[in-house]
Amino acid sequence: MLRRGWWKAYLFILPAFLVVIAFRLLPIVQAVRMSFFRWGIAGPLGFVGLKNFARLFIDPKFYLSLSNTFWYVILVVPMTIVISLFFASLLNTKIRGRGVYRTLYYIPVVTSTVALSVVWKWIYNPDRGVLNALFNMLGLESVKWLHDPRGLFELLFGAFGIEVTGFFAGPSVALLALIIMAVWHNAGYCIIIALAGLQNIPRQYYEAARLDGATGWNVFRHITLPALSPTLFYLLVTQSIIAFNTFTPVYVMTDPPGGPLSTTNLVVFYLYEQSFKLWNLGYANAIAFVIFILIFSLVVVQRKFIERRVYYA
Amino acid sequence: MPSMRRLSEKTLIHVVLIVGACMMIMPFLWMLTTSVKTQQDAIKFPPDIFPKQLVFMNYLDAFRQVDFSGYFLNTVIMTFGTTLLVFVTSVCAAYAFARLKFVGRELLFMTFLAMMMVPIPVYLVPSYVILSHLGWIDTFLALIIPWSVNIFAIFLLRQHFMTIPQELFDAARIDGFDHLNILMRIVIPLSKPVLVTVGVFQIVASWNSFLWPLIVTHSDSMRTIQTGLAYFAQAESTNYPLLCAASTFTIMPLVVLYFFVQRHIMESFARSGLKE
Numbered sequence: 001m002l003r004r005g006w007w008k009a010y011l012f013i014l015p016a017f018l019v020v021i022a023f024r025l026l027p028i029v030q031a032v033r034m035s036f037f038r039w040g041i042a043g044p045l046g047f048v049g050l051k052n053f054a055r056l057f058i059d060p061k062f063y064l065s066l067s068n069t070f071w072y073v074i075l076v077v078p079m080t081i082v083i084s085l086f087f088a089s090l091l092n093t094k095i096r097g098r099g100v101y102r103t104l105y106y107i108p109v110v111t112s113t114v115a116l117s118v119v120w121k122w123i124y125n126p127d128r129g130v131l132n133a134l135f136n137m138l139g140l141e142s143v144k145w146l147h148d149p150r151g152l153f154e155l156l157f158g159a160f161g162i163e164v165t166g167f168f169a170g171p172s173v174a175l176l177a178l179i180i181m182a183v184w185h186n187a188g189y190c191i192i193i194a195l196a197g198l199q200n201i202p203r204q205y206y207e208a209a210r211l212d213g214a215t216g217w218n219v220f221r222h223i224t225l226p227a228l229s230p231t232l233f234y235l236l237v238t239q240s241i242i243a244f245n246t247f248t249p250v251y252v253m254t255d256p257p258g259g260p261l262s263t264t265n266l267v268v269f270y271l272y273e274q275s276f277k278l279w280n281l282g283y284a285n286a287i288a289f290v291i292f293i294l295i296f297s298l299v300v301v302q303r304k305f306i307e308r309r310v311y312y313a
Numbered sequence: 314m315p316s317m318r319r320l321s322e323k324t325l326i327h328v329v330l331i332v333g334a335c336m337m338i339m340p341f342l343w344m345l346t347t348s349v350k351t352q353q354d355a356i357k358f359p360p361d362i363f364p365k366q367l368v369f370m371n372y373l374d375a376f377r378q379v380d381f382s383g384y385f386l387n388t389v390i391m392t393f394g395t396t397l398l399v400f401v402t403s404v405c406a407a408y409a410f411a412r413l414k415f416v417g418r419e420l421l422f423m424t425f426l427a428m429m430m431v432p433i434p435v436y437l438v439p440s441y442v443i444l445s446h447l448g449w450i451d452t453f454l455a456l457i458i459p460w461s462v463n464i465f466a467i468f469l470l471r472q473h474f475m476t477i478p479q480e481l482f483d484a485a486r487i488d489g490f491d492h493l494n495i496l497m498r499i500v501i502p503l504s505k506p507v508l509v510t511v512g513v514f515q516i517v518a519s520w521n522s523f524l525w526p527l528i529v530t531h532s533d534s535m536r537t538i539q540t541g542l543a544y545f546a547q548a549e550s551t552n553y554p555l556l557c558a559a560s561t562f563t564i565m566p567l568v569v570l571y572f573f574v575q576r577h578i579m580e581s582f583a584r585s586g587l588k589e
Contacts, residue, residue, distance in 0.1 A: 006414075012409035013421065023462075030439035095330075103572075110567050112539055114546075115344075118542065133360055
């Protein structure tokens with residue numbers, strides 16, 4: 001057998017192993033170490049214990065970036081999944097040209113976020129943008145899109161004379177612009193995944209339901225949704241992580257970076273600002289640690305509370 | 314008349330699907346038409362849908378203003394370097410994990426998988442510090458080497474290698490094949506679809522990567538096409554015809570690739586779960 005050359009196995013692992021050690025494991029150790037230091041562009045500036053973490057609690061911009069990220073994730077993910085499920089269901093009927101639709105819906109997925117951000121910034125342009133032109137044509141007023149820091153709930157409740165501020169003002173109009181673009185960008189991927197999930201549901205389920213006299217909504221609610229729940233759960237987890245890690249549109253589209261009154265400053269962008277603009281590398285690692293904990297607990301919470309309702313056939 | 318109802322139902326579905334398709338491709342069409350407009354034409358409000366005259370000079374002008382051909386070359390080097398190394402590291406590691414017995418195999422594999430749990434933002438700052446210690450900042454090494462291992466690719470290939478029948482390996486041993494021969498003559502030829510999946514995914518991911526090149530390179534001569542476009546967008550923030558021309562140029566290689574290997578791209582994204 002292969003006993004004699006046992007060491008050869010390690011030789012095969014070695015290239016991957018070295019890279020994993022140097023650029024996966026070592027950075028994590030380094031990140032933990034750095035978070036206990038004040039660390040500038042030239043290196044460590046002294047041990048500060050837990051001060052970097054303490055600073056998180058009194059940094060209003062950090063809180064703002066967290067609440068922005070909260071609204072962003074909580075709106076992008078369900079909207080993307082619901083819209084995708086809708087289109088996937090339509091594509092799952094016996095119609096012609098399914099391939100053509102699939103091809104078209106998927107194009108945004110393979111295009112770079114930088115290029116799309118440039119184009120969408122042009123579309124959202126407050127004075128010259130095609131979206132406002134469309135709005136005006138429909139008799140609606142122009143919107144300042146990426147330049148409007150007012151919160152959606154602030155506007156909504158303001159119409160009734162109720163004032164809401166801070167976190168409860170909700171996502172700003174500028175953030176909404178990023179949310180719309182993100183839904184558009186990721187829908188194609190979710191449609192293809194949901195469609196594959198729909199096609200995997202055994203036909204017998206539907207036939208049995210029809211024999212029992214179930215129709216329309218009932219079939220969707222009691223057959224399609226449970227059978228599709230593993231797919232939907234998968235989309236929920238992966239899309240949440242993608243949304244949480246959003247950086248590029250904030251960097252390219254918003255002006256000043258982070259948007260009007262920092263209302264589009266998402267937490268990964270804030271991490272970037274603190275590290276590669278302000279060079280507070282120690283503090284940045286404390287932020288990175290929070291990002292890690294949040295994504296980790298997001299996945300754990302989803303597994304614990306939502307996966308219970310998933311039916312794995 | 315049930316058949317009439319069916320027909321109108323189908324028409325309705327098509328109408329909704331077409332509206333959806335329009336919304337998906339509108340931004341691209343808008344990008345294309347803007348890219349061939351004159352600056353004056355572009356900023357007209359309300360805008361004309363079709364350009365009055367076609368100005369293809371915008372593409373040349375974009376190239377003249379910043380070094381897009383240099384950015385393009387850098388991106389090609391980064392993309393192919395990364396993809397090639399990912400093939401080498403993951404095929405070798407997956408082969409060992411799937412078919413060889415050695416002490417610590419499970420532990421090592423689990424460690425690899427655990428690394429996938431850490432979100433990318435966590436790596437940015439410490440990797441930057443490590444890369445500057447190595448003196449790799451602003452070089453291709455910084456762009457390529459940290460991403461020369463794709464743990465998910467190792468996982469995917471390992472799963473596939475485990476399904477290859479043991480008899481093939483036994484026969485190869487009897488014929489006196491060594492590991493490298495087995496890899497080249499048996500394992501790789503039998504794994505072409507998975508390898509295409511890995512390759513396509515890696516090419517798309519590398520080509521579109523932005524945050525990493527943004528932080529590990531500084532000089533203009535090291536810019537990739539994505540960081541170059543972002544830079545151009547800041548420098549020429551109001552010249553939309555030029556920006557749209559540059560954006561078109563940036564996405565074109567992948568869109569062309571997409572039309573050729575559409576099925577593979579969808580499949581590789583479906584398997585890997587995460588883009589970027």
